[in-house]
Amino acid sequence: MAPTTAQAPPVAVGVRSRPLLLAAVAVCAACGLIYELVLLTLSASLVGGGITQTSLIVAGFVAALGAGALLVKPFLHRPASTFVAVEILLGIVGGLSAVTLYVSFSFYGTSSAVLLGATAVIGVLVGAEVPLLMTLLQTGRAGVDAEGSGRLLADLNAADYAGALLGGLLWPFVLLPLAGQVRGAALTGVVNLLAAAAVAALLLRHQLSPRARRAATAALLLAAAVLGLLLVRAKDIETTARQRLYDDPVVAADRSAYQEIVLTERGGDVRLYLDGDLQFSSRDEHRYTESLVYPALARDPARVLILGGGDGLAARDVLRHPSVREVVQVELDPAVVQLARTRLAALNDDALDDPRVQVVQDDAFRWLRSPAATGFDAVIVDMPDPDTPVLGRLYSEEFYGLVAAALAPGGLVTVQAGSPYSTPTAFWRTVSTMESAGLAPAPYHVHVPSFGDWGFALAQAGTTPPALDLSPSTPDTRFLDDAVLDAAAVFSADRPRQRLTPSTLDRPLIVEDMRAGYSG
Template sequence: MSGAATGRRGAAPLRWARPLLLAAVGVCAACGLVYELVLLTLSASLVGGGITETSLIVAGFVAALGAGALLVKPLLGHSATVFVAVEILLGVVGGLSAVTLYVSFSFYGTSAAVLVGATAVIGILVGAEVPLLMTLLQSGRSGIDARTSGRVLADLNAADYAGALLGGLAWPFVLLPLAGQVRGAALTGMVNLAAAAVVAAFLLREQMGVGARRAATAALLAAAVLLGVLLVRAHDIEVTARQRLYADPVVVAEQSAYQQIVLTERSGDVRLYLDGDLQFSSLDEYRYTEALVHPVLAADPERVLVLGGGDGLAAREALRHPSVREVVQVDLDPAVLDLARTRLAELNGGSLTDPRVQVIAADAFTWLRGPAARGFDAVVVDMPDPDTPALGRLYSTEFYGLVGAALNPGGLMSVQAGSPYSTPTAYWRTISTIGSAGLAATPYHVHVPSFGDWGFALARPGGPPPALTLSGQAPPMRFLDEAVLQAAAVFPRDRLPQPLPPSTLDRPLVVDDTRHGYVGR
């Protein structure tokens, strides 16, 4: 084999070269998996990637691995030089993947082509690593038999899988929460370059010619400078790209462990976006919040459960009702709850710091299965639209069954159910799903200027569907009264009820309904 470490100078370090090369295998595997997770994360945050998008990325990545393994076969005679070149390219392409996808989406409204290209290129480069490393691990060995080859392959696979585990843990628990998507990918690229530099400097220098070593050194330095500039300028790039996504100035931007949180403000209009989806506008949120909350308080409840609604607006309205003695607020994201206690405190009336409110940062589905989820007179379900599988489970038969079990006899549940105009199938699917859980539902809708025609459901376990009415103790409201509420139960002929199969954990139909509805607007 060309360049094999067969001479005296190449034989001396074999005792420590092998473990160091296997360590490099683990590092490279960790970087490769992080790059794939970057693509999956960006697919979800930029285009609401669902099961189809995730499956295509994973399948495309795996197919590209095979293509890379085949494409590198003619180059195995120069395994050392090619391996270093592959790692440099992988560090650059992977390190730049997040910022390229983000900027292309911000400026052009789509990143599908870049996503497909990045998946293919990164997959091919990662796929080329194993044949190259297998060749390098056997370099300089004579008389290799089947058993020896098997041991080498076992060592290589063990290092590769251990590195993949490290990368799988590093992305969600370290890189994403601490560095964000753009910096996290760039830092991973720098690690990839460092691994290539160590391999080139200490392990493969006897297998590479002088010209190849100089070229590799220059390429490594250029790649490191490029990623270093990205790390330094990442904030400016993100701010510029992010601002193009929003009509109003961005005043808060944070990537939490669960989602991207953006708050904008212009001329007193405060808007909250989660993963790019508008949650409310302060100019008209009272229409939405009053319509969601006050019908469920018609029976003058004392204990109210709010699921979702981390902005504190639903809790604000519940606390205005004189009969309410306790509100339990359950929301997944502590970062949203912190924002509600600080920047949104004036808008929500300081509801989440009120002594009558118990705030719990937890997954609503999981929390409902615990012993504390009992004895409520009213439940407000204020979840984001189900445009991802993770959110679709919160619009399932199983979820509404758990909510029904949390209610006292005679208790009521209200649900934000999306737009009967923009996503009619998703809306009526939600109504059918509530019914499949043994709750009788009354659909209704109001006009919210920021959202358009927006729909809700009022439901209770057993019996006929509940009447839409307001309590005699209801506080004065800016929008809702009995006449508006009665009119809200009337649907026009082009948006009449649709009897549909329910959405379940096994078949989250509402996710595709929501996504297709928006596409067809």
């Protein structure tokens, strides 16, 4: 009988090394949560992720965690090498997730499949971490009883949750505003790789064979090189991918804390896009702006409130009316205001720097609840379309109730309400919601070539809608006059008026109306 060679017992992680391993657990947990937040952020910015998309990502991620815990079971006899491999894969997959999703959306017009795939892969890898770490911490420990295992699990969970808290704070407050989505994800991947390298070199070197150490070193260097190249070329990649989304050359682009802002220009036609949605074309914005602004000024107001409209175009036309003495412009995104004061200044006649204008950086909903929100002779609501829950709240019964409270007696309000032809349910939902908030709306619509048939609502407090008129003091206009406004009040038989359940904070029905898509 041939002699047998006794197998060396597994090497335990030293008592002094356990705090370092738990610190590595916290770092890896922070990276894992940041990857999930990257996916949620991209879901919102690329595919307009509402509650359905968010629920799918969160539920899919949690389900993948469980799948990862089960799938790693056959590898628990080699916890050290498997843990290092998982962290390297997680670093490279998570680090490349943002750029992969962004490029796929830019080139193919969709990223939902890639988004769900990334959710599953990252979730599986993160789910494998805890079983591997538990095995590593217990390897070589003799006489571990139930209480000892419980204490160990408590330490592991505490480190894991502390790291998740750190990741949850770093993404919105540090990485996203300072580095952006692509670089932020890549930097997180680099940190993940550094954690894997530190664990392999300092804590698990005695548990890794020479061959495993060489393989881990080569994989770490390759992954670090890929992410390093991405960090260097991120701006070029983003510029190329972004340009594919727009027909005209991109002349300015910014990712603010709230949205992606893109300005294009060709042949004198300047266009502003927020999160990919067209806000105006300089060739025909006068049609939209005049139709939104001048009906609200029919009673020659002195104090005017503009909610949204940070591009300054509405303020420009308001200031042209001779009766206006004060304008309060409430805009959430300071990056849009900065754009209005620089690249758009010639288009808006430097409206936001006029001494009569007070620019307030705040959420319109929150500001309307302040003591300053009262006594306005006219209110102009110029918000983006409500295709997300965040924007849907600005089309809710509660919001319009606050708008009504901001009006002085006899005051008028106009609201941009979307297209009564392409999105008729959303349009009439807006009108119905205004009615439910104590406003009496008079709906109307005009043709804006860049948008198509576009609708608005003029309203006053009470039950009697105001007349669609223009003030005799209205300055010279390029598009809107009494005849156009009279015609604007007529709706064709194939797009009749609808009386719908109002949209509320509890039931943001208008978001679902928008998600239902355009009707032909």
